[in-house]
Amino acid sequence: MTDAAHRLLWTVVALLLVALGAAALGASLGALPGSDPGAPLLGAGLLDAWRVAAPWSTVAAAVAGAVTALTGQRLLGRELRRPRQALHGMLSHPGRHPGRTRLATDVLVDALERDLTGDPEVRRARVVLTGTPGRPDVWIRVDMAADARADAVREHVDAAVRRFATTAGCTPAHLDVTARIEPRRPGPGLPRRA
Template sequence: MTNAAHRVLWTVVALLLVALGGVVLALNLGRLPGGDPGAVLLGTGLRRSWRLAAPWGALAAAVAGLLAAVSGLWLLLRELRGIGEDRRTLVHPGRRGRTRLAAAALTRALERDLTGDPRIRRARVVLTGDPHRPDLWLRVEIVAGTRTAGLREHVSGAIRRYVDTADCHPAHLDVTALVDAGQA
């Protein structure tokens, strides 16, 4: 599902929930024609069924509420993380079709390339933003006590190889180098 379709879907769901809440509120306040503010909203048949289902009706309502809460939380987390693979996949059109590159694979490859030098203990790469002009955030931890001559060239070469492989030039590049003092 595309981002636009996803936004339309959740806009419709939100509008339906707001409309339902508005109708129930108007019924409760007696603002709708034929509505009595003192009347019970549930019919007698439904109330009778609820009483006959005791205590299992309350348990079923609790389980349904729990499932609704868990599914709502799951949907919220999906929204916060991103929808599908749209934000985590770089797509490059070509003469014979499109090439899709998973951003996670690209970041892992760049991390492996950076840690290929024994002077770099760890590397962390984060790729964000537009797939064609992404923001590239690098954090390298250098082994304490090692010579750093030529290290800048190694990092620059790894970034050049990344740019050539992904065929995209970073809009923003941030490299943070830290000395890993814990493992001298």
């Protein structure tokens, strides 16, 4: 599921929960037409059915709550996991002539990391590819030197990603770049901080 689809799903869930909460609040305050603030929220017929089905109604509610909690935990776990499952195996593209071009994703990742660290201002680089082979999501983290110029590193990363896209024959669907600046190391004549 794409990020936009996840945002839409969670927006719909949030709107439903807000609507349910507003309806329950309105009913308990007697603000809804035909509602009595002193009456039970579920209604007499539903309460009678609940009592007749006891103790199975309580068991059913507990099971429904546990299933809902487990589903929510799994959804939340998937949402918080970034980047998603990395691509493994081969990126395969049909050629203009009979045959296919196959590139190992590990080789592409290593090549992009080497290209990124080719700039002396970039100390380390980490690349993860996710998504589909034709339009992968590219996740990059670069560790820059303390005195690195951000605009020069940005241009270098942009050029490296363009070279990667040309080499791999794909267009990144999403590019996420995180840049971290390494702390300055004290020189021989500078005092160390405690």
